[in-house]
Amino acid sequence: MDLDVVPMTGNVNLREELEAVGIEEILTQLDRELIGLKPVKTRIREIASLLLIERIRKRMGLTSEVPTLHMSFTGNPGTGKTTVALRIASILHRLGFVRRGQVVSVTRDELVGQYIGHTAPKTKEILKKAMGGVLFIDEAYYLHRPDNERDYGQEAIEILLQVMESQREDLVVILAGYGDRMEKFFGSNPGFRSRIAHHIDFPDYADDELLAIAELMLGDMNYRFSAAAREAFVRYITLRKAQPLFSNARSIRNALDRMRLRQASRLVADLDRVLSAEDIMSLEASDVLASRVFANGSSPANYG
Amino acid sequence: MRITQGAFSFLPDLTDEQISRQVQYCLGKGWAVNIEFTDDPHPRNNFWEMWGLPMFDLRDAAGVMMELNECRKVYGDRYIRMSAFDSSHGWESLRLSFIVNRPKDEPGFRLERHEVDGRNIRYTTTSYAVDRPEGQRYR
Incomplete structure (x- = not known):
């Protein structure tokens, strides 16, 4: 030593x-x-x-x-x-x-x-x-x-x-x-x-901890949830936890990446719109709700 | 006769602690340290055998010392040296080499004189150790 x-x-x-x-x-x-x-x-x-x-x-x-x-x-x-x-x-x-x-x-x-x-x-x-x-x-x-x-x-x-x-x-x-x-x-x-x-x-995270993790991760990437999106994400966490192969913070990170993807394609869909910094930074409820987790009877192979 | 090759060879034999400090210096510089051994101590013998592979990406000398101790267990009766290879552009060669282990008894060298072309003499040095076959030279 x-x-x-x-x-x-x-x-x-x-x-x-x-x-x-x-x-x-x-x-x-x-x-x-x-x-x-x-x-x-x-x-x-x-x-x-x-x-x-x-x-x-x-x-x-x-x-x-x-x-x-x-x-x-x-x-x-x-x-x-x-x-x-x-x-x-x-x-x-x-x-x-x-x-x-x-x-x-x-x-x-x-x-x-x-x-x-x-x-x-x-x-x-x-x-x-x-x-x-x-x-x-x-x-x-x-x-x-x-x-x-x-x-x-x-x-x-x-x-x-x-x-x-x-x-x-x-x-x-x-x-x-x-x-x-x-x-x-x-x-x-x-x-x-x-x-x-x-x-x-290492214990599993509780729902509110997962939400806090998600917001911390988004904050690091300079994104934020809109109020509706945040609410939707709370529901997302509950549903996603019930599905197989849930891996805590890693699943959250992946979910956020997919939401950023959906937000980007939503923004690009309307080329004539003038965007503010606020628009680019915020994730809307629709970005969250488009996830397959919300679709009832989704096959267990889809974890989006 | 004690052979003097590489760095520190006019000093008393380095202790393990001192070897470890020297190795740590090399690792700190980002050099890869190699362990080599031989039983043919002729100064022109450039090709010592390697113990394992060159050790790239090490952070601490303890890893090298572990290999050195393994090598001593097998070839403790031969010469063992450390060499440090600098892979950075422009160098790409050894930066330091020093002996860390030597046989108990070093018989030394004899000088042979060849008389050639009339009165001319050519000199050759030969290690007494190599008179015996490989593997039995320092028993």
């Missing part, structure tokens, strides 16, 4: 310590930019406090152990796991628990090879790139294929476990995926469960 700080004795001023590392601003940024996710934010604050104390203890010479920082994020798609992983990386970096603070995000494809002898170099290559930072493995359960004993995923798992144990000060691994499948994955790979200190569960 690279704690570039002088050892200290005597009393500690916690506030000064906190300000010195500057994680408070990351935490407030997290609060501001991520809507909902109360339990996740609480957990991250707890972890940050623990690490702050750990850092002080280390400098006082009260501990020399490197804390286990590997984490698992479980939750449905689109609940912000990747975004939070990026924030965690910068918190760990500020506190000096990882040296560089980069996040290497991978899935099974990047770790597991195609033929015998291909997996180990591939996994090691990724591990080397992630050294000094955070390795984020999305949909980690695909590494383990219970139906195929000779699957190369097992080899990647063994290398990962070994590095997670022996090079704790060089690398933090975050595993992410859907709750129930991760549970099964940990069940068949007990080595992982015991090496992971923090299990964080």
